[in-house]
Amino acid sequence: MQAAKENFLLYLADSTHILSHRNSEWCGHAPILEQDIALTNIALDLLGQSRNFYQYAAELIGNNATEDSLAYLRIESEYKNLLLVELPKEDWAHTVLRQFYFSVFLFYLYQQLQQNKDVQIAAIATKAIKEVAYHVRWSGEWVIRLGDGTEESNQRMQYAVEAYKNFTGEFFVLTNYEKQMQIDFELIQQQWNDKVAAVFNDATLSFTNSNFHQVGGKEGRHTEYLGYILTDMQYLQRTYPNATW
Amino acid sequence: MVNEQSISVANIWKIVETIPDPEIPVISIVELGVVREVKIENDIIEIIITPTYIGCPAMDMITMHIKLALMEAGFKNVKVTSVLSPAWTTDWMTEETKNKLKAYGIAPPNTKQIVCTPDLFIQDEAVACPHCNNFNTKMVSRFGSTACKALYFCNNCNEPFDYFKCH
Ligand SMILES: [Zn+2]
Numbered sequence: 332m333q334a335a336k337e338n339f340l341l342y343l344a345d346s347t348h349i350l351s352h353r354n355s356e357w358c359g360h361a362p363i364l365e366q367d368i369a370l371t372n373i374a375l376d377l378l379g380q381s382r383n384f385y386q387y388a389a390e391l392i393g394n395n396a397t398e399d400s401l402a403y404l405r406i407e408s409e410y411k412n413l414l415l416v417e418l419p420k421e422d423w424a425h426t427v428l429r430q431f432y433f434s435v436f437l438f439y440l441y442q443q444l445q446q447n448k449d450v451q452i453a454a455i456a457t458k459a460i461k462e463v464a465y466h467v468r469w470s471g472e473w474v475i476r477l478g479d480g481t482e483e484s485n486q487r488m489q490y491a492v493e494a495y496k497n498f499t500g501e502f503f504v505l506t507n508y509e510k511q512m513q514i515d516f517e518l519i520q521q522q523w524n525d526k527v528a529a530v531f532n533d534a535t536l537s538f539t540n541s542n543f544h545q546v547g548g549k550e551g552r553h554t555e556y557l558g559y560i561l562t563d564m565q566y567l568q569r570t571y572p573n574a575t576w
Numbered sequence: 577m578v579n580e581q582s583i584s585v586a587n588i589w590k591i592v593e594t595i596p597d598p599e600i601p602v603i604s605i606v607e608l609g610v611v612r613e614v615k616i617e618n619d620i621i622e623i624i625i626t627p628t629y630i631g632c633p634a635m636d637m638i639t640m641h642i643k644l645a646l647m648e649a650g651f652k653n654v655k656v657t658s659v660l661s662p663a664w665t666t667d668w669m670t671e672e673t674k675n676k677l678k679a680y681g682i683a684p685p686n687t688k689q690i691v692c693t694p695d696l697f698i699q700d701e702a703v704a705c706p707h708c709n710n711f712n713t714k715m716v717s718r719f720g721s722t723a724c725k726a727l728y729f730c731n732n733c734n735e736p737f738d739y740f741k742c743h
Binding site: 365366368369372373375376377378379380382383435438450453454455457458459461462464465467468469471472475526530533 | 659660
């Protein structure tokens with residue numbers, strides 16, 4: 332149970348961490364200033380969630396683990412993030428759609444975690460869910476704005492839907508450690524499907540349901556893209572161990 | 577020469593109350609609701625703080641300012657602990673604090689809590705412009721210069737302003 336909880340915390344920490352990094356790549360590049368600020372704010376919220384999960388995981392793992400050692404000194408195959416969040420940022424349509432898929436999942440997951448028997452997990456979820464609600468609204472509104480926008484924006488949105496169709500299934504293909512967490516994932520899947528369907532309806536987009544799912548991220552089997560992120564992120568600690576500033 | 581003060585919870589509160597928020601210096605970290613508790617045990621002072629937003633980057637700076645202010649007053653055994661529960665809310669802000677925000681040009685948070693829903697296109701109830709008090713305002717972006725603020729525009733006086741989101 333303890334090991335399952337550690338893995339589950341690392342899965343959440345790594346997923347929020349990597350998506351935070353991907354969003355931060357937009358800093359200075361978003362279409363307009365307000366959206367640049369919105370996306371970096373979301374990146375900051377995700378990083379805050381990630382730090383709290385790492386800190387708690389480090390406490391449980393012991394052995395002098397810290398949030399920094401978990402973030403900076405684990406290799407690719409030890410990272411447990413969803414494949415969806417490590418994919419390159421692509422265009423604005425891909426970015427807002429990925430954020431939407433992920434935020435809707437987190438929202439319903441945190442809704443359950445608020446009642447978790449583990450008080451620290453419950454506290455993090457209770458704190459974070461207000462912010463995740465903002466993310467759902469911001470990203471969902473963009474999905475509708477682009478989907479129900481111009482011919483080109485609709486087409487780009489539809490390309491993004493196509494690009495991620497095999498990656499959203501991983502939310503609900505459960506690992507052993509998730510199965511031990513006493514979370515009703517079937518309920519989350521139902522809620523996720525309903526929310527995505529409602530927004531897609533408003534956005535005049537069609538959801539491509541895929542029976543084939545790309546999985547493995549949650550158990551350390553990643554696409555080629557994660558390595559580049561970790562190289563970028565871990566370079567300093569790897570080259571100058573224990574460097575501080 | 578440090579000004580030696582006796583260790584009492586009330587004295588420590590008085591010192592902490594003088595520390596301004598690093599991002600909105602017109603209100604203190606106590607008025608913002610970040611400082612939750614002061615404890616003294618065996619001459620060790622513990623200050624319990626809670627973040628406004630989970631990734632608030634000002635927390636490390638607030639921790640440092642607390643330690644510095646107490647050190648200046650002669651207290652060296654200081655521990656600052658950050659907790660998440662109960663989760664910070666703008667409901668803790670007093671009317672006086674809200675007035676200070678407004679005088680500074682930031683529209684204070686409305687009291688009604690509608691943030692915790694994933695429904696789209698929901699706006700906060702009307703936000704009054706802190707400059708001209710007119711309610712004819714619109715949201716430009718839900719995310720402003722800091723995590724706790726949204727960016728608004730006043731259609732009456734044509735001035736942009738920050739709104740301290742109710743949270
Ligand atoms: Zn005005």
